[in-house]
Amino acid sequence: MQKYANILSAFKIDALNEMQLASIEANQQADNIILLSNTGSGKTLGFLLPVLELLDKNIPGTQALVIAPSRELAMQIEKVWKTMSTGYKVTCCYGGHLRETEENNLLEAPALIIGTPGRLGDHIRRENIKTEGIKTLVLDEFDKSLELGFQEEIEFIIESLPNLKKRILTSATETVEIPDFVGLQDPVKLNFLTEEKSEALAIQYVESEDKDKIDTLFRLICRLGNRSTIVFCNHREAVERTNGLLKDKGLTTVFYHGAMEQQERDAALCKFRNGTSNILVTTDLAARGLDIPNIRYIVHYHLPHTAETYTHRNGRTARMDASGTAILIIGPDEKMPAYVEEEATQITLEDNYELPEKPKWTTFFIGAGKKDKVNKVDIVGFLTNKGQLKKEDVGLIEVKDFFSFVAIRKSKAAHTLALIQKEKIKNKKVKIDVAK
Known part of the structure; x- marks a missing residue:
């Protein structure tokens, strides 16, 4: 698996697991795959590596589509893909995200689109997503996606893919009947579900x-x-x-x-x-x-x-x-x-317990994000310079499209907030406050 050396290095893992290797091999030989594997077993990499193998740098436009039942799962898949550093453009589409931002991201069609059923269906109806070139479809957590409420949208999306060749369905449970509209013919089933519960x-x-x-x-x-x-x-x-x-x-x-x-x-x-x-x-x-x-x-x-x-x-x-x-x-x-x-x-509970110790962190909201060209390094620099914080007083930073969250040591929060509220980040005045 030498060709995946850089990807393994990015995830700090030594080798692909048995399930991931089996998925790559099965996907090289069959067009319809059902991948069953426990939560936390590396399923996302298990289907993204076969998707990567199918993409062609010489073909413009969107070639693959991944449908996830929740926006958090869609964002998680996008994060894994970006960590893989494939060189292929990806866009994530989900409800609650500004549709205008997604429309701009879709103008230059990404090779891979990841999203939730409702938002993907909406973009297809508005012709923001060009479906002719999509040959690969992944239904992640298909047992959840195919529950009542998602069926109609998924059916519409699949009917809108005229040149679909490959279907990969994944799940952590084996309980759902796959509807005919999915078009799964003679699927190869990889069942890596383990009956024994984690000893941990x-x-x-x-x-x-x-x-x-x-x-x-x-x-x-x-x-x-x-x-x-x-x-x-x-x-x-x-x-x-x-x-x-x-x-x-x-x-x-x-x-x-x-x-x-x-x-x-x-x-x-x-x-x-x-x-x-x-x-x-x-x-x-x-x-x-x-x-x-x-x-x-x-x-x-x-x-x-x-x-x-x-x-x-x-x-x-x-x-x-x-x-x-x-x-x-x-x-x-x-x-x-x-x-x-x-x-x-x-467990037998006593009548009286002391309250647990309060957390030592608080979270600041910063009204600037990736689309404002603000990154984690900018935020750390801003907080250490303008907010007089040491690096150990700054915790986890999460940068979204238009805003960011950063953990600050609670004992320093009030003083820091007073120092930075009127300051600019990247020469721009932005809202900074304790996150609601």
């Missing part, structure tokens, strides 16, 4: 005396301490209610669900990634496609409706040889779901 994943449960389990959740989080924790709820309304109640009790939390504006979603995830909050309250939207390292605990505040949901939620932790714990909160009228096949250890 411990399963625990705690019983709640009250039907409203919020007090149990609060005491549980206090017992777990200041560790990275995702709390899963089944509904958006429950996410906001649960987040609010935990905040009222003195915990530093952020919440995340599909009805939020894109900037709010970006801010919430950034605060969770950079340590401004160690508790993320969310729907199952966060069960897929989010690459957040070092998550220690998964709490099933609401029990998952299906085994697949349970598996995907748990897949957020115990990744890449790290250990993690999934904890189910069982209410008085609930029992342990049948799909929990592992031995679960009961």
